[in-house]
Amino acid sequence: MTAGLLLSGVAGTASAAQVPADQQSCAPSPTTPLRQFRASWVSSVVNIDWPSKTGLSAAQQQAELISWFDDAVRQHHNAVILQVRPTADAFWPSKVEPWSRYLTGTQGGDPGYDPLAFAVAEAHKRNLELHAWFNPYRLSMGTDINALIPTHPARQHPDWVVTYGGKLYYNPGIPAARKLVEDAIMDAVSNYDIDGVHFDDYFYPYPVAGQVFDDAATYAQYGAGFPTLADWRRHNIDLLIQEIQHRIKAIKPWVKFGISPFAVWRNKATDPEGSDTTAxxxxxxxxxxxxxxxxxxxxxxxxxxxxxxxxxxxxxxxxxxxxxxxxxxxxxxxxxxxxxxxxxxxxxxxxxxxxxxxxxxxxxxxxxxxxxxxxxxxxxxxxxxxxxxxxxxxxxxxxxxxxALIPAMPSLDSRPPLPVQAVQATRTADGVQVKWRRTTSDTTSYAIYRRELLGGDHCPDNDARNLIATVRSTGATQSYLDTTATPGTKYLYTVTALDRLANQSIPIPTISLH
Structure with missing residues (x-):
């Protein structure tokens, strides 16, 4: 046991003689990092990625989504960023906003199943994190407010709406509009086991030459204390970010909040603390x-x-x-x-x-x-x-x-789960069957490492060279079939438990003897 613990990078009671002489060979390889976030954006607005077009049956939509998730698994990704609120609408039966038109072709049209629930279940089945992607203020890709269904909040509050650049937006300066956006997002956070809330680069809209985002009256009403319109606008977006972060953490502290902005904060010519760019x-x-x-x-x-x-x-x-x-x-x-x-x-x-x-x-x-x-x-x-x-x-x-394992976030939680128990590895006609028992219910997934017993490296698992799989926890007992094991070769397997924030337990080893 001690050797197995040493191999997997856990301090133990092993003697110095057990430490490999060639420490250089144990340096982590940059091409196989142990922890690295890997994902693709799966975009639903105007059916960029999924669903590929409107009007597909529920079964067709589900098959397409599974195909995207299977792509992720094949590429050793560990997360998916799925757009679920592209235009003040919903890919779930929202209490706040209508069904998205990008599902059925008609805003408010029920697709016949719950896409977000399906997505979470299928992603987790494949041990992928599911980050739900929300666009905060974009209302429509067109300018006709009457094209929204009559029950849409924007139809009920047309004074919240600004037309700009050929699209409709909620006015971020109206507190009630900001609260509605937050309520729509929190409806998903509250009711679904998502791993993250994700925003992209759209806050106030990108500038359009010759057009003005008409919020002067709103600034006059709410902008007291802000010397410029620009300062007030930044304050409005700051409030959205602060408030949604507080609301997420108040009910689900483990749900991550991430933002993907346009990459240039400010050019150096504008601000000496900006980037060396001329964007x-x-x-x-x-x-x-x-x-x-x-x-x-x-x-x-x-x-x-x-x-x-x-x-x-x-x-x-x-x-x-x-x-x-x-x-x-x-x-x-x-x-x-x-x-x-x-x-x-x-x-x-x-x-x-x-x-x-x-x-x-x-x-x-x-x-x-x-x-x-x-x-x-x-x-x-x-x-x-x-x-x-x-x-x-x-x-x-x-x-x-x-x-690769998801990077841990110690600021949210740093306590690892208890290790697994009763690890066994048995030769079968199809490979090596590794079995173990879960110790605590906070275990979300497992990592399985493998090295040759004779001639394999004795390095700590501080990169992924020996990581062969991660699997979702499905119950008190678990197994993994290693179909890549070479017949006749003895292996040392180690299994670790991970919680939903990817904190990793100490490893428990076993040897495949037959």
Whole structure:
């Protein structure tokens, strides 16, 4: 037992003689990190990813979603970011807003099942985290408020609505509108076992040349104490972020709150503390989103700047922006994941680098040198699947050859679950059957490690070189069939328990003797 504990990186009573002489070989490999957040965005607005079109049957929609989740598993992803409120509507039977038109083609149309409940169940079955993605203020992709169903809150409160850039938005400066947005999100948080609440880059809308977001009257009504309209707008978005964070943690402290903003907070020419970029949009100034402040104040659990540019691209260099964000999260509890522009591979004329299948893999190579970067998310699922130029295959074969655990968040919870019990490994005709018993009910999943008993490494499991699988907890007893075990080879298996925030127990070993 002691040797097994030592192998898996847990301090024990082993003698110095058991420690491998070649410590260099035990250095964690950057290509197989033990913990790394990996996901794709599955976008529902205008049926970008899922459902692929409106009017599919419930069974067809479910089959498509399962296919996206199976893609994630094959690629050794460990989470999915699923858009469930694209335009002030719902992919669940919401008490606040109508069914989304992107399900049936008709707003308010019942799809015949509960998509969010189905998504949570199927994701967890595959041991994927399910982060529910909500767009806060966008009401409609068109400008006709009468196209919304009569019972829509916006029809009942047309004074909350602003038309801008060919779309409808709730006015973020109206407190009652902000509360409605929060109530809609909290309806999902309260009633579904989601792992995260996720916002993208839309707060106040992106600027449109020659148009004005008409909230002057609202500013006059609510803006006392704010010297400028811009200051007041940023305060409104700050309130949304603070309030939704407090409301989530008040009922489910383990649910993560993450935001994926446009990656440039401010250009250095605008603010010496900004990034070395010349981007045309700055979230602080143009979207009223003070993204750096949210990190510094620890109002969010993770941030995913959409660094949708190539390394070396002069106006916005991937490497410079990632470094800037690493500086911002350092010393906070906020995790940094990087949003990747898979959609540009083989299609973008912005930079010739996107014609290089190596570009995305180069991003991960750079990220692996920045300790603050804890993962990557890809936009969007259909582009990941398209595998243009073979870029996805190259990335997966280089960086995702092993599973990875979700990065732990000690600021939310740092207590690991109790270890498993009664681990056994038995040869079968199909491989090695590993069995164990759960000790406590707070165990959500398990990690299974394997090394050859003779000739295998004796390194701690501080990377994923020996991690062969993670599986969801399904009851008091559990098993895993290792179909990749070589006949006639004896293995040392270790099993760890993980809770829903990925805190890991000490490992319990067993040997496959037959």
């Amino acid at each position: 045309g949009v700055q979230t602080h100034d143009d979207l009223a989103a003070d993204t750096r402040k949210w990190v510094r104040e620890d109002w969010i659990d993770y941030i995913v700047p959409q660094v949708y540019w190539a390394g070396g691209f002069a106006p916005a260099d991937y490497n410079k922006i990632v470094r800037w964000w690493a500086d911002q999260v350092r010393g906070t509890h906020v995790h940094l994941y990087i949003g990747e522009a898979t959609y540009k591979v083989g299609t973008s004329t912005q930079s010739p680098d996107w014609a290089d299948p190596q570009e995305l893999s180069d991003h991960l190579a750079f990220d692996s040198t920045i300790p603050e970067v804890k993962g990557n998310i890809y936009f969007s699922a259909k582009d990941v699947r398209a595998d243009r130029l073979g870029a996805t295959t190259l990335l997966n074969n280089t960086w995702y050859t092993r599973p």
